[in-house]
Amino acid sequence: MTETTKYLLPENRIPRAWYNLAADLPEPLAPVLHPGTGQPVGPDDMLPIFPPSLVAQEMSVEREVEIPDPVRDVYALWRPTPLHRARRLERALETPARIYYKYEGVSPAGSHKPNTAVAQAFYNKYDGTKRLTTETGAGQWGSSLAFAGALFGLPVDVYMVRVSFEQKPYRRALMETYGARCVASPSEETESGRAILARHPDSTGSLGIAISEAVEMAVARDDTQYALGSVLNHVLLHQTVVGLEAMEQMAMADDAPDVVIACAGGGSNFAGLAFPYLGERLRGGRDVRIVAVEPSACPTLTRGSFAYDFGDTAHLTPLMKMYTLGSSFVPSGIHAGGLRYHGMSPLVSHIKALGLIEAEALDQLECFAAGVRFARAEGIVPAPEATHAIRAVIREAEACKAEGTSRAILFNLSGHGHFDMQAYTDYFAGKLRDEAYDEAALKEAIADLPGVAA
């Protein structure tokens, strides 16, 4: 039996340009606002923390943004990534659906995040930055930026959410192997960190707090800039290499997706796969359903408010219009750390508000069960975040079976779970629970939203 299950592109097919969805939006994004003046921020407001090249990309409405050769050279370490047809999973599910996945776990850090980390390190180096600061939750982003910093000769300081710092020593070791400095957040190094510790000495931290610390350090030093691993327009732009490659690979498979599915934390792996397809649809091309999947414990797109909010807890960032659970909302400690963010990318929020995409929220136990099922059929152990996409794919495949129709389902396998085996251990030991969010805490956090006319 020689069924083709893997579609590979040669190195010279790494895309030459990223795709910018802003060029094809039916309505423009709401402006980002300055928290002090309430006025739209201009490039000058962003230069204290981002280099000029990335500020320009953040505001760009050009459809194509060229990928610099040094970035493509580093991409070539692991790109183009493979696209697989999950025939064994299809057989296990006895579904007529055709299931495909784009596997981003082959990168050095094990996820899609180096796609933007490498680009951000390159532009910072090019624009003269001497040091980068960032935050990390589960450690995926911190290790991706540490890797990229090492290749472009930029020192990286990572503020790591304390609970992960303690629970994920191997992610920390990976960052340190690449030469980054890793600090448990909240820390004594920043005013934001000290303020939290004064009130909550035992704080286990949150992404919002760690962002405040990293931004504060970048603002304080002229030669230091900040890098964010998701949410912002330029980050989503860099991730579109994923979808652009997938389109070519689906053509090699002589197929095209009816449904595109990805998990969504800040929205970057979702955007990376889905935006090139959405752009094609918006330009009058093929119709395709697009589904973002989030955890029930942090249901930003399905239960949040579409409103102006801060990206961090200490309110150092500008105000972005997005789906948000409130910047003071601290999600329960589910294992998909990369999906525990109170907000959602403004671009992803915008297309959800326009009705261009769907969203659903799933519980962690059913997601782990789906991840285990996937591993036993396909061999790859998925990151806990990616199990959310897998659960949604299995549901869709089961619906195909019930209807007796065959649809093509494409999803983003955003990373492997090799650094998350404690989560699997806890799952097998029956220690994981479905963590509902605290309805009262959510109400409180949403009542706290800054009063900006939307």
Ligand SMILES: *Cc1c(COP(=O)(O)O)cnc(C)c1O
């Ligand atoms: C960080 C991460 C996510 C969530 O972030 P997005 O910006 O929403 O993509 C998902 N999967 C993996 C493997 C991650 O590391």
